[in-house]
Amino acid sequence: KQEVTQIPAALSVPEGENLVLNCSFTDSAIYNLQWFRQDPGKGLTSLLLIQSSQREQTSGRLNASLDKSSGRSTLYIAASQPGDSATYLCAVINAGNMLTFGGGTRLMVKP
Amino acid sequence: EAGVTQFPSHSVIEKGQTVTLRCDPISGHDNLYWYRRVMGKEIKFLLHFVKESKQDESGMPNNRFLAERTGGTYSTLKVQPAELEDSGVYFCASSQDPRHRTAIGSYGYTFGSGTRLTVV
Numbered sequence: 001k002q003e004v005t006q007i008p009a010a011l012s013v014p015e016g017e018n019l020v021l022n023c024s025f026t027d028s029a030i031y032n033l034q035w036f037r038q039d040p041g042k043g044l045t046s047l048l049l050i051q052s053s054q055r056e057q058t059s060g061r062l063n064a065s066l067d068k069s070s071g072r073s074t075l076y077i078a079a080s081q082p083g084d085s086a087t088y089l090c091a092v093i094n095a096g097n098m099l100t101f102g103g104g105t106r107l108m109v110k111p
Numbered sequence: 112e113a114g115v116t117q118f119p120s121h122s123v124i125e126k127g128q129t130v131t132l133r134c135d136p137i138s139g140h141d142n143l144y145w146y147r148r149v150m151g152k153e154i155k156f157l158l159h160f161v162k163e164s165k166q167d168e169s170g171m172p173n174n175r176f177l178a179e180r181t182g183g184t185y186s187t188l189k190v191q192p193a194e195l196e197d198s199g200v201y202f203c204a205s206s207q208d209p210r211h212r213t214a215i216g217s218y219g220y221t222f223g224s225g226t227r228l229t230v231v
Contacts, residue, residue: 004153034220036222042224043117043225044202044204044220044222046220091154097142097159097166097167098156098159098167098170099144099154099156099220100156101146101154101155102153103152103153104153
């Protein structure tokens with residue numbers, strides 16, 4: 001049974017800092033891994049998707065890496081801004097096409 | 112294109128009552144998924160439709176939950192009778208490509224904003 005863990009559960013940083021969110025999963029036989037963002041009262045916004053054959057993906061200030069063999073992914077946010085404050089969720093897809101989510105990291109970026 | 116729409120956005124019902132949640136997927140998306148997040152827990156898979164057929168309902172917690180997708184368009188999730196532990200946020204997602212093979216900038220899953228269900 002796939003289990004996904006995200007560390008830390010909460011993070012508060014001053015504006016401008018670079019930060020790293022961590023995700024680990026127990027079953028390395030994943031099809032892909034997605035990072036989502038959730039704002040309070042809103043749905044999930046997909047940020048980055050990494051196929052199992054890829055090592056990383058980049059979008060703007062975001063960079064996600066994947067080390068499938070060790071069951072780890074990181075989301076790097078450069079030059080954080082108050083608008084980045086949200087909950088960040090990591091999810092993996094196995095052969096069953098369902099997403100298995102981590103508990104999320106609540107990020108607060110202070111002006 | 113219009114996104115995934117869920118209705119209602121919030122629902123407060125008494126224990127023992129019935130509630131029906133609705134999801135309208137992106138037009139043309141054959142795959143529709145229900146997920147939920149109960150307080151303090153991770154988002155969990157409930158079930159997966161491919162058109163009008165249930166592909167996987169292994170995540171449905173018990174027989175008080177009934178999902179339908181008549182005609183392969185919108186879907187409903189009925190909880191009858193509702194219990195206190197059913198409180199949480201119910202998300203719907205749709206996808207066109209079941210293998211989620213997407214290029215950068217085009218992502219497989221599109222989620223709705225969720226329905227926050229409170230059972231009192």
